[in-house]
Amino acid sequence: MATLELRNVNKTYGSGLPDTLKNIQLAIADGEFLILVGPSGCGKSTLMNCIAGLENITGGAIVVDGTDISQMSPKDRDIAMVFQSYALYPTMTVRQNIEFGLKIRKVPASEIDQEVARVAKLLQIEHLLTRKPGQLSGGQQQRVAMGRALARRPKIYLFDEPLSNLDAKLRVEMRTEMKLMHQRLKTTTVYVTHDQIEAMTLGDKVAVMKDGIIQQFGTPKDIYTEPANLFVASFIGSPPMNFIPVKPRRDNGQWQAPLASDQGQLGLPLQAEGVDLASREVILGLRPEQLAVAGEGARAVLQARVEVIEPTGPDTLVFVTLNGTKVCCRVAPDQAPAAGEILNLSFDASKALLFDAQSGERLAARSNTPAEGSAGNVAQFRGR
Structure with missing residues (x-):
């Protein structure tokens, strides 16, 4: 050896x-x-x-x-x-x-x-x-x-x-x-x-x-x-990570990443210390397993219409559109909706990532946020 x-x-x-x-x-x-x-x-x-x-x-x-x-x-x-x-x-x-x-x-x-x-x-x-x-x-x-x-x-x-x-x-x-x-x-x-x-x-x-x-x-x-x-x-990853173009905006002194579907909008709060998001084209990265069906009693983060479903056996891949981009969610088979249904999406924001659209480099470290569906579900990002 x-x-x-x-x-x-x-x-x-x-x-x-x-x-x-x-x-x-x-x-x-x-x-x-x-x-x-x-x-x-x-x-x-x-x-x-x-x-x-x-x-x-x-x-x-x-x-x-x-x-x-x-x-x-x-x-x-x-x-x-x-x-x-x-x-x-x-x-x-x-x-x-x-x-x-x-x-x-x-x-x-x-x-x-x-x-x-x-x-x-x-x-x-x-x-x-x-x-x-x-x-x-x-x-x-x-x-x-x-x-x-x-x-x-x-x-x-x-x-x-x-x-x-x-x-x-x-x-x-x-x-x-x-x-x-x-x-x-x-x-x-x-x-x-x-x-x-x-x-x-x-x-x-x-x-x-x-x-x-x-x-x-x-x-x-x-x-x-x-x-x-x-x-x-x-x-790395199958299915691959979802990349959602976002244009961060400032609301009451807090940066937010606006997410929109055909059923509504959400401002995902961002903490971006040391990063001027106003001058950047930004891409939000979420793995399919970080998008889930909101559980009973949980606050629905965003509603979206299901466009396509792909059963794979142990999982079902569900596709919706956010910010004009097709996004994949990985859900359990017994949670799988039908095409055309309205899905209550909950985000695991603690594992979301931000990338610079020009250089492709990751801008953000992980956040310490509450579990999905809880109040104050905030994504925090720190610039390098």
């Missing part, structure tokens, strides 16, 4: 071309599971290839256990990688695929047999050892690719979107198996994905990337509840 540091890592493919990676800085503790997540083209696979030594960096340093490995060849880095395409040798059996790297390193035959048996048991592929890749399903091939990496016992594992070729059901099953495997092995792992559900469920730490830049780095909980900007807030 090992620590991994990326110190101001840059990557460009030629003079005059924009940097693919821009001043990447990350520190991963021994045994941690890091997720690199972002849309296609954000640089996450390039960064992984740089860690593996398949790409040369053009600036900065990659440090493992305090040693700069930036100029080492891939074979000397003691890093194992599982590719998106699995990259299995089609003419070799499963056993031969798993043991190939060990034979190249001239590991004694008795040790190779022990490693193959250990890995096969861990991944539950003992009965597949005599088959060739063409005789395996996608999930079985994925296990073999993992087994080939696991047999080496490297310092660091790299996974480049290993589940993207699997169907939805198998992807969920393999995601659980990968988390169990990491809990048993406790080996430092870097995992690339564009799937934010994988990022939230698998990672100890998550780095959200866009255009070769780390937008935010932290725990899954921090990324979800305290997004640094509009991009992170929109990319």
Whole structure:
């Protein structure tokens, strides 16, 4: 196992071309599971290839256990990688695929047999050892690719979107198996994905990337509840966060965010110390679960007409329009209204966020407000 540091890592493919990676800085503790997540083209696979030594960096340093490995060849880095395409040798059996790297390193035959048996048991592929890749399903091939990496016992594992070729059901099953495997092995792992559900469920730490830049780095909980900007807030979460344009106004010395539906209006009070809201275009961010059906006896914050409902099983997604923007609310199935009904909406204002519409940066910290439906339901925001 090992620590991994990326110190101001840059990557460009030629003079005059924009940097693919821009001043990447990350520190991963021994045994941690890091997720690199972002849309296609954000640089996450390039960064992984740089860690593996398949790409040369053009600036900065990659440090493992305090040693700069930036100029080492891939074979000397003691890093194992599982590719998106699995990259299995089609003419070799499963056993031969798993043991190939060990034979190249001239590991004694008795040790190779022990490693193959250990890995096969861990991944539950003992009965597949005599088959060739063409005789395996996608999930079985994925296990073999993992087994080939696991047999080496490297310092660091790299996974480049290993589940993207699997169907939805198998992807969920393999995601659980990968988390169990990491809990048993406790080996430092870097995992690339564009799937934010994988990022939230698998990672100890998550780095959200866009255009070769780390937008935010932290725990899954921090990324979800305290997004640094509009991009992170929109990319992490399913369904995504609601973004409602508001034009703050001052009423009796108090800033308010006006919210309007076809059934009424609400002035949501804001505390904005040190922020001149009059000179800003502001976006209010609310997760779907922060909008709820007002309970019995609770003060209805705002009434809105239901436009669309989407049952998902455990939840029902309800869509209304606020400030001319379609907004999603997540409610329990037994609370679900019908399309066209008037919904009494209550806000969890304590978890609402404010973003600057021009820069996209988050302006606000969380407020300490009463529970939903109680008197004085006030959203408080503090500028950075």
